[in-house]
Amino acid sequence: MFDTIAPRYDRFTRVFSFGMDRRWKAELIDWIRSALRPESRVLDLACGTGDLAFAAAGRAVRGSVRGVDASPKMIELARERATREAPHGNVRFQVGDMSSIDADTASVDVVTAGYGLRNVPQYEIAVREIARVLRPGGVLATLDFYRPESALWRPLFLAYLKAAGNWVGWLWHREPVVYGYIAPSIDHFVSWQQFAATLERSGLRVESVRRKLLGGVALHFARRV
Numbered sequence: 669m670f671d672t673i674a675p676r677y678d679r680f681t682r683v684f685s686f687g688m689d690r691r692w693k694a695e696l697i698d699w700i701r702s703a704l705r706p707e708s709r710v711l712d713l714a715c716g717t718g719d720l721a722f723a724a725a726g727r728a729v730r731g732s733v734r735g736v737d738a739s740p741k742m743i744e745l746a747r748e749r750a751t752r753e754a755p756h757g758n759v760r761f762q763v764g765d766m767s768s769i770d771a772d773t774a775s776v777d778v779v780t781a782g783y784g785l786r787n788v789p790q791y792e793i794a795v796r797e798i799a800r801v802l803r804p805g806g807v808l809a810t811l812d813f814y815r816p817e818s819a820l821w822r823p824l825f826l827a828y829l830k831a832a833g834n835w836v837g838w839l840w841h842r843e844p845v846v847y848g849y850i851a852p853s854i855d856h857f858v859s860w861q862q863f864a865a866t867l868e869r870s871g872l873r874v875e876s877v878r879r880k881l882l883g884g885v886a887l888h889f890a891r892r893v
């Protein structure tokens with residue numbers, strides 16, 4: 669599915685979020701600026717076409733940034749972007765699964781993941797993998813949709829995402845499900861509080877959470893104990 673939507677994914681995200689996606693990603697990178705040192709080793713999981721990886725690479729200029737995604741098409745597009753958007757030559761992209769990260773234990777300073785963990789079958793496994801590869805004191809910063817706890821807000825939020833996703837999926841791909849999956853994937857996911865509790869159980873101390881859209885979106889900042 670992600671191979672199908674890859675060519676239009678970036679445009680979809682900008683339009684679908686009314687530009688908020690770009691702001692949230694900038695906020696996430698700015699938020700972890702003290703962790704992103706020039707020599708940092710960064711892993712961007714479920715990197716898509718590389719938005720967060722390129723932003724991190726602008727800070728870790730003498731370090732290394734690795735973007736990993738399960739979709740070969742996303743990785744192909746990220747590599748194309750790298751020819752234009754990675755002047756420091758410090759970014760590379762590879763196909764991979766965040767449930768089984770190809771990195772040594774305690775070898776990474778910063779992990780980022782934008783809308784990634786919701787998409788893996790068992791996100792707890794990916795969180796454990798993140799905890800494994802982060803060095804003690806290393807930082808995890810995530811941005812994702814979560815199931816709003818409010819029984820009033822949740823149906824409205826999910827109804828918008830479902831209607832807009834189905835409509836754009838049909839319009840662009842003649843396949844509503846390619847974006848229509850977003851609402852059910854959120855409905856089956858956890859709340860931002862439950863996600864924070866999973867991080868804590870996995871050896872990651874949650875230092876801060878920023879909620880957006882009444883808890884429908886959140887940024888989590890956690891540190892490896």
Ligand SMILES: C[S@@+](CC[C@H](N)C(=O)[O-])C[C@H]1O[C@@H](n2cnc3c(N)ncnc32)[C@H](O)[C@@H]1O
Pocket residue numbers: 670681713714715716717718719720736737738739742764765766767781782783784787788
């Ligand atoms: C909604 S996109 C997010 C892309 C990018 N991080 C962003 O913020 O624009 C979700 C991405 O997760 C990837 N993905 C899904 N399951 C994955 C897995 N098990 N391991 C790595 N990437 C995965 C998909 O291929 C897709 O590119």
